[in-house]
Amino acid sequence: MVFAKLQETVGFLRTRTQIKPRVGIVLGSGLGAFVKEVTVEATIPFRDIPNFNAPTVEGHQGNLIFGTVGNNAVAILQGRNHYYEGHSMENVVFPTRTLALLGVETIVLTNSAGGFGETMQGGDFMIIEDHINLMGTNPLMGPNIKELGPRFPDMTEAYDRKLITKMEEIFHRHQVRYHKGVYCGVSGPTYETPAEVRYLKMIGGKAVGMSTVPEAIAANHLGLRVAALSCITNLAAGISRQKLSHDEVTQTAREVEQKFSTFLKEFVQEI
Numbered sequence: 001m002v003f004a005k006l007q008e009t010v011g012f013l014r015t016r017t018q019i020k021p022r023v024g025i026v027l028g029s030g031l032g033a034f035v036k037e038v039t040v041e042a043t044i045p046f047r048d049i050p051n052f053n054a055p056t057v058e059g060h061q062g063n064l065i066f067g068t069v070g071n072n073a074v075a076i077l078q079g080r081n082h083y084y085e086g087h088s089m090e091n092v093v094f095p096t097r098t099l100a101l102l103g104v105e106t107i108v109l110t111n112s113a114g115g116f117g118e119t120m121q122g123g124d125f126m127i128i129e130d131h132i133n134l135m136g137t138n139p140l141m142g143p144n145i146k147e148l149g150p151r152f153p154d155m156t157e158a159y160d161r162k163l164i165t166k167m168e169e170i171f172h173r174h175q176v177r178y179h180k181g182v183y184c185g186v187s188g189p190t191y192e193t194p195a196e197v198r199y200l201k202m203i204g205g206k207a208v209g210m211s212t213v214p215e216a217i218a219a220n221h222l223g224l225r226v227a228a229l230s231c232i233t234n235l236a237a238g239i240s241r242q243k244l245s246h247d248e249v250t251q252t253a254r255e256v257e258q259k260f261s262t263f264l265k266e267f268v269q270e271i
């Protein structure tokens with residue numbers, strides 16, 4: 001059923017572009033401006049794509065963009081579906097699976113997250129080294145789709161080490177503040193309580209957010225190389241006295257947009 005839907009979607013997209021993307025990119029909240037760095041060949045709104053869902057969150061545009069960055073053909077999801085919007089996990093990971101079936105071998109997942117690592121500040125970046133899935137579910141639950149991958153995927157190196165090293169190299173080159181750490185994926189849509197953030201810290205996390213983990217799981221199932229980057233848009237609840245708001249999150253993401261876009265452009269060109 002899911003596989004047939006994916007084939008329908010891929011068939012449709014192949015009629016809309018000649019590009020054979022090698023790298024897939026998912027742009028998180030407020031990070032859509034990277035598209036300015038891309039030589040765009042086609043922009044297709046999610047609502048026009050069979051089996052895709054239009055996003056409901058502000059700051060998420062909802063386009064699938066095909067183009068090139070340097071010599072690399074890319075497919076970009078400008079916006080994503082979140083579990084908290086009420087989408088099934090199947091729908092949350094559908095676009096990731098679509099990119100894989102279009103031929104993408106590497107996927108770059110980006111997001112906004114609340115940070116609670118030592119020395120973290122709003123506007124910093126965090127390279128995701130590993131994750132803890134606290135969403136209470138898993139996108140691979142249900143019958144395994146054997147055309148996509150195995151029943152019990154290994155997650156020992158869910159985030160590719162070479163890609164992590166490459167990200168570090170680029171941050172050093174530009175002297176941009178960054179951290180490395182474990183991303184805790186929660187369902188939302190509430191932000192965390194301070195007690196929850198203390199718990200996340202205790203279990204080894206450094207950042208928390210409401211996305212990325214389902215896509216990273218689906219991508220590992222598919223055998224893709226995964227890189228993931230958080231923009232720490234705010235300190236997590238209780239770390240500072242300030243209350244959290246989506247406006248603060250999107251505002252900080254906008255402030256680092258240029259740094260983020262430069263980083264991503266170089267990263268895509270060098271992988």
Ligand code: HPA
Binds near residue numbers: 191236
């Ligand atoms: N918590 C969860 N998700 C987030 C946060 C946060 O503090 N900031 C941005 N996304």
